[in-house]
Amino acid sequence: MMTWIFQLLVFPGLTFFVWIAFAFEWLERKTAAKIQSRVGPLTAGPKGLFQPVADYFKLIFKEEIVPRYSDKFVFLYGPPLYFSVPTIGAAFIPVLGMTGVLSHTYDLLFILFILAFSVLMASILGYAAGGRYATISIGRLVLQYTSYEVPLILSILAPVMLSRSLSLSKIVESQTNLWYVFYAPISFAVFLIVSLAELEKPPFDIPSAKTEIVAGWMTEFSGRALAYIKLTKNLNYVFLSALATTLYLGGPLLPINIQDDFIRSAVNLAGFLLKTFSVGFLIFVIKSALARIKIEQATSLLWTITTPLSFLQLLIIIILR
């Protein structure tokens, strides 16, 4: 029991993923800076590595302003709940071996639920805060969600069909020989595009487009609540990269055969980090090279291009099997 709680809360559960989230933010900021001929975070820690942590604690200690017309209960206690969503999701991801902390036979269904629930949580938070920017933002968020959910599920369906299982452990296990990215490259690409939409990154940062609606549904949040929301967005980032790793890149497994348990776990951990950061890096690069599109363009792109592409991939898989 103690081991299980330790796994859930410290490693490879909550704390571990929070630290990866900070590292992701650092990597994102540093990559963007390099691409844009800047230097990025510099002074906090080696190469500014602790800058995201410092920012987080700065926000925590800042004053929290509660708008008069907001739903105070949800406004105050919603952000921690929102934070818990990707944290629970991350507990299903296999990090050290074939199984995650909470793994069970149909955990992929639960992960789909988590992905939908994080959008729902965001809309609840936005409505609780009130304000016109939030209202518009939630309209866009929900519209965008309805557009990308179908390609998301279809792209996740490809590994499911290949492995004939709804369990992440099974999917990882069946990738020991060849990663699914080679079987289903189109699905992987669709998954990356959909991740951009889920994460509200360019070109799909429409619900939080800062030059149009300030910060979207996050506009009214400040202090502790904003710290939670920002951390959650980074955690979502990690969660989706890890999910892509698990579904298409063979999870933590590397093509090396090691007998010793401890060393194998260490190698698996290294493999997991390497793959997750690579996927994250790929997303940074794509988002840096694109401008934001409009909501109707995003909807039509997601419905008319990504959805048929995912169907095509499924068709190919069915024919080849």
Added chain:
Amino acid sequence: MSRDDSLEKSLKETTAGLIQYSPEGLVPFGPVHPALKEPEYFKIILEGEKIVQVIPRIGYAHRGIERAVQERTWIQAIYLVERICGICSFSHSLAFVQTVESLTEYEVPRRARYIRLIIAELERIHSHLLWLGLVGYWTGFDTLFMWIWRDRERVLDLIELITGNRIHKSYATITGVRRDLPENIERHIQDAMRYLTERVNFYKMVVNSEATILTRTKGIGWISPDVAVKLCPVGPLLRCMGFKRDVRVDDPYAAYDEIVPDVKTSTDSDVLSLINIRLAEVEDSIRMILEAITGIPTGPIKTTIPRTVPRGDGMGHVEAPRGELFYFVRSEGGNRPVRVKIRTPTLANILTATEMLKGHTLADVPVVLTGMDPCFGCMDRLTVIDLDKGKEWQITGEQLRKYGIEWYKRNGVGEK
């Protein structure tokens, strides 16, 4: 309904709608908003995502310069008017100085006119690149934004090399310019221009072929030229509708009669054509600067600077980067102006921009509204606040804290 009637009706709706609106579906755009560099307030009335009406409320950067100019001598006024705007500061001082010169009968030396052209064109490059970078920012393409602003630094460095400051150049004076060009500036200018030509070609390629930028700019902000011309827009906004109007050609000043600009027009009247016109103008400016620096004549850079100006009404205009900048100066023979009226390009364009927005979606607001390159600091000039010279605003941190605590107590914000 005939075409003229419908046009009339549309214009009537524009003007009437400036004061009548329903508060439902109102989205505030400003006074403080990430898309606007300066404080200004636009009430945007929406139906879903579609814009029905845009109501500007200007005056947030109102500083009282027109009144303040009346209390300064002709020379002191130059430094005040150039502080109306940071980006087109030389255009402001040049327009004022030329208006005053038209009242005096002094000749401007040829070398000074060439130097004025060089600075004015450097300023145009810097302003257009700044705007293009902001297009990247408005469309969420931060990488483009950072790159362009990095390249803009080259122009600012050149301006600092020549005038001694990056933004407020303090360079023009009545009957000439204040400092001669430094030595070996030719080499610096040629290096920078070579670099900029290469970069501008690259940006041209990016904005014309990157799909995500094209979807945001092509066909966006279309307005019928017949409607628009009645709203009296100026500058690139007018040229993108197919009107070949440019003060540098229509009413040549500085050395524009010898080095003639090549005015580019387009008939698309959308944001993409605005981008392309501005990029073409940057290329043209580079050509003109290189021509001017190689063919610059020798001689004096200024003649006598008059302390008084003869009685009369002077009117002058220059083509600032954003369009026609107009100055009216009335002198009664004294050592200070009696009335100075400034019409900045933004005030002329703002009505057209609000008209352009109608029928578009909220996502187009930043791109279209700022497509005319607004400068609200230019637009709102007058005040009653800033004149007193001996008095300063000073507020200590302690006072501010006290004020904040009192404010919170009074308003009960943040209490649970």
Added chain:
Amino acid sequence: MRRRIAIAIPEMVKTVFKVAVTKSYPFRELEVSERFRGKLDIDPDKCTGCGVCAIVCPASVITMVELGKRKIGDREVTIKRPVFNLYNCISCGQCVDDCRFNALRLTKEFELAVPDKNSLIMRKAIELAS
């Protein structure tokens, strides 16, 4: 031109290997150009107290202070010296242009942010004269 997507990626890769343009300013000195118009400086030996700078200044930075009277021949002349409230200075350089005795100049110093703005009042000319 052909419509393509993510066209900026090759340039992005190129930029990564270039030196960043950011200057680590407070830690390293910032170079300004030869003609930079920074903080105003006066050479008190050259100043005659004519007061032209106070008249032409557009920001009313310069006030002339009477220091006393002196007899030159049979005329009594008031001795004046300028005091500069540099916190109001806009660095235009008009006083430098109009000073006939070359007593004024603009230095390259630009770090003028101070906690107490009274420390920006320059009384050099008075101190020397009195």
Added chain:
Amino acid sequence: MTESLLSKFDELKNIKISKERNKIIIEAEPDDIVKTCRIITNKLGIHHLVTITGVDEGEKICIIYHFWSEKNFINVLTKIEKTSPRISSITSIVPGAIFYEAEIHDMLGVFFEGNPMMNSHLLLPDTYPLDMPPPLRKEANIEEIRRRMNLE
């Protein structure tokens, strides 16, 4: 040049036209201002109104409409009494004049009949005291305005 121009304005009385360099100055009566502007836009085909200037001349307020055509400024100059500063708006002919008129309304207190923005401020803050003279009038005392608006 001046004669041919004058012939275009034959329907109006009391009109004076003078030319100086590239400035053509048409002096018109305040009542004729809409007609004059209509002739300029319709007969001369000049649509570009550069701006409208208002100058306080002590007894009267001088309003100048600056048009720009090809190579010339065409200025329509009219003077109205300061005691009853009213003039008809030209927004029906040149819709772009709406902000210029509103600006003069703010700064000099001239009422333009027919302009929809006459009831609100364009540039001045909403807290500007209504019983004070507009700020660009000669009698406006800046110290007084600053005191009244609590800017001290």
